[in-house]
Amino acid sequence: MQPQVALRPQALEPDGLVLAVLRTSGDVLRTALQRIEAAPELLALATRVVVLDPRPLTAASRPAGAGLPDGLLRVVRRPGADAPAALAAVLAAALTEAAARAVLVVEDRAVLDPEALVAAAVRSVGSAAGDVVGLVDPSSADASPRAWWAAVLPFDALRAVGSALPEAGGLALADLVLRADAAGFRPAALRAPGPARTATAAERVRIALLHEPVAARSRVLAGGLARQLRALVRLRHRAAAQEQAELLAVLGERPRRAAPGALPADAVRLHVRLWLAWPALRRRAREGALERASAAAWAERNDAPGMDGERERAGRRPAGLQWRAWATSKRGTSAA
Structure with missing residues (x-):
């Protein structure tokens, strides 16, 4: 079932940007926010930093963000949310920001490159057409939206797809970008270091059947x-x-x-x-099994009460290959 999100039009300023981070762990998110704090060019573009926290409420805590300007950080808690629901929640939160016209979605697992994020934001926000701009790892052979690790999504594109928000597991962001592309918003890719999205063959086939x-x-x-x-x-x-x-x-x-x-x-x-x-x-x-069985018979015979074990103690035992011919009767001890 696709998550339903109410998308309302807003009076937007032309240069506002919401930076949305999908949270997976506190330590990794702390590193991501520290890199954002150290990028004044990126902070100058952002009117809000939205963090999605899908952890249970008992484990929830305020993420590190002490270096961010007051009021810039906003935490959206959705305990147990999967990838599509998490992305839908963070986009719905971004759309309520009246001073923005686009949202930059990244994963906290990404090795954030602030310069690349700024370049993508400027390219999208400064475009009259409101392009959907994604960041692709240079080492990835796939330059399609399935390989993007971050994307700038204009609010107009989000309103165009309406409530048909993504339902594609780990490829939720790619699914959303392709929906926006189908709605007439041109996607563009920038090569920037980051974790290339890896998808199973089944997920790639599913996306292809949906959009290509x-x-x-x-x-x-x-x-x-x-x-x-x-x-x-x-x-x-x-x-x-x-x-x-x-x-x-x-x-x-x-x-x-x-x-x-x-x-x-x-x-x-x-x-x-x-x-x-x-x-x-x-x-x-089979011969090995017979030899082992004959050896067991010899041991049983030699240890039997009243039997003479002098030959074995003297080391005068028959060769191993002769075990099968060794008599197992108790009438005498000189069968060799």
């Missing part, structure tokens, strides 16, 4: 199926390699080492050889 064109959906689905197939092949190969190692150990051989993630070129030949050797392995296993 038919051709893009086909490519994403094909890529997702190919990744799943490769993963299954790798898992099956690892299981087969473990079985091969155990069988080779019985044969007294060492398994060949292959490059990480690579399938050995002689895998088929090795499977065939092990398959052909399997009857001999089973026969040897």
Whole structure:
């Protein structure tokens, strides 16, 4: 069920910005706020810093923010809120700020780069079209909104999507950006250091089905199926390699080492050889079981009351391979 948020129009000033931080832990949030406090250019743009606290009320405490100007910090408590509900709550709180026209949403887990945040805010707030601007880690190969770790969302874009706020797990921010894009607000990306968003194949496929064109959906689905197939092949190969190692150990051989993630070129030949050797392995296993059973019989016979154990004490025991032929009857002791 999608979270419902009432979005009300406000008389906005053209240069106001709300900085919203999604809270996950006190220590990490403290570091994030300290970096914000040390960035006067960012504080000059922000009319409010909104922090979302999803922890239980019994564990809630005021986050570190003593260095922020008085009245700048606002804590919104939503105990147990998941990612979509948390984002919806923090955006609803931002929309009540009459002196702003956009909200900059970041995660407290992000290694905040104040200069990058300022650049994104200036680009969005200073744009007549009110672009949706996101920050993408330079190391991420995916420059789409799914790889954004922060975004500047104009209030006009939030009003355009209305109550259809995100419902996509950890990709809630990406989902919201793509909804704004569908409503006619142009997204733009800035390369800035930060934690690249990593999503499972299932989440990426879901986002593609929700928002991307038919051709893009086909490519994403094909890529997702190919990744799943490769993963299954790798898992099956690892299981087969473990079985091969155990069988080779019985044969007294060492398994060949292959490059990480690579399938050995002689895998088929090795499977065939092990398959052909399997009857001999089973026969040897049966013989070993017989030898162990004969050894147990010998020990039982030697320890029986009234039996002469002189040969064993003198070390004149039959060889191990002769255990199967050793007599288990109690009529005499010289079967060898």
